[in-house]
Amino acid sequence: MNYNEITKIVTHPGHAHRDDFLSVCFVLALCSQEKNIPIVERRDATSSDLNDPSVIVIDVGEKYQPELNNFDHHQFDRNSDPVCALTLVLQKMTIYEEANRGFRWLNVTEKFDSKGPFYVANEIGIEWNKISDATFSPIEEVILHMFSKLKKNTKTMSKLMITIGNELLNTLEQFTGRWQQLSDSITTSLVYGNEVVFSLGILGDNDPSFALNAYVAENYPNAVATITHDDRGEGYCLFRLNDSPKIDFSKIEKDERILFAHKNGFVAKTHDKLESTDILELLEKSSK
Structure with a gap:
């Protein structure tokens, strides 16, 4: 035109x-x-x-x-x-x-x-x-x-x-x-055989969840959770995908590293940035 x-x-x-x-x-x-x-x-x-x-x-x-x-x-x-x-x-x-x-x-x-x-x-x-x-x-x-x-x-x-x-x-x-940024920065890990997507290349003040669900649905359809920077605080956000029965973040609400965990288990946030070993440990504790 x-x-x-x-x-x-x-x-x-x-x-x-x-x-x-x-x-x-x-x-x-x-x-x-x-x-x-x-x-x-x-x-x-x-x-x-x-x-x-x-x-x-x-x-x-x-x-x-x-x-x-x-x-x-x-x-x-x-x-x-x-x-x-x-x-x-x-x-x-x-x-x-x-x-x-x-x-x-x-x-x-x-x-x-x-x-x-x-x-x-x-x-x-x-x-x-x-x-x-x-x-x-x-x-x-x-x-x-x-x-x-x-x-x-x-x-x-x-x-x-x-x-x-x-x-x-x-x-x-x-x-x-953002799609290109995600394609350049995303990594994955397996926790008890379940795929978890780490999107830590987008900082918390840059709307880290924007386009993420669509990207994950297309490229990692079997993933059960995503890890991003928290858009409200200094830590990370752990988010369950598609209401997967394999992850329940309410299980880690008492962990000292956790700032907040929803009673329904679909999201949790950490106080601070954590080492990858700590994140994997929290994911293991949340897995069913």
């Missing part, structure tokens, strides 16, 4: 959804970096829109033509892979793979929008009519309702959407950088 040449963004009227809203946010954010704020209109797309690459058509028009900046998915076969307008926009921006890794909500957004609540409810094992209880966000609902009422973006809405888009882009950039 030539973001300095985009004149208009067209998306569907009526009730707004996460995929069309965020797609517009991403486009507006990247256009704003080129000092360009295109008009946003919520209406059906015309043939003129669909044939003009300076007009980005999102989630409407029944055309997927990235070379013309048309990004609708509704014409895809019902048995096609879960894809929404946001998928197509991120692919055009060449950041889809990073986004799919960094935004853990993207996968379910694709499924919810393209396959519906029954599909998602079945995947996560709840009744379909309770799906809104599990996914409801009052903040998201209010913002989407505000966007739904507009036929054309106001300055206030465009400013909000640019801010959201930039925040997500910045988060994704940070996530990608």
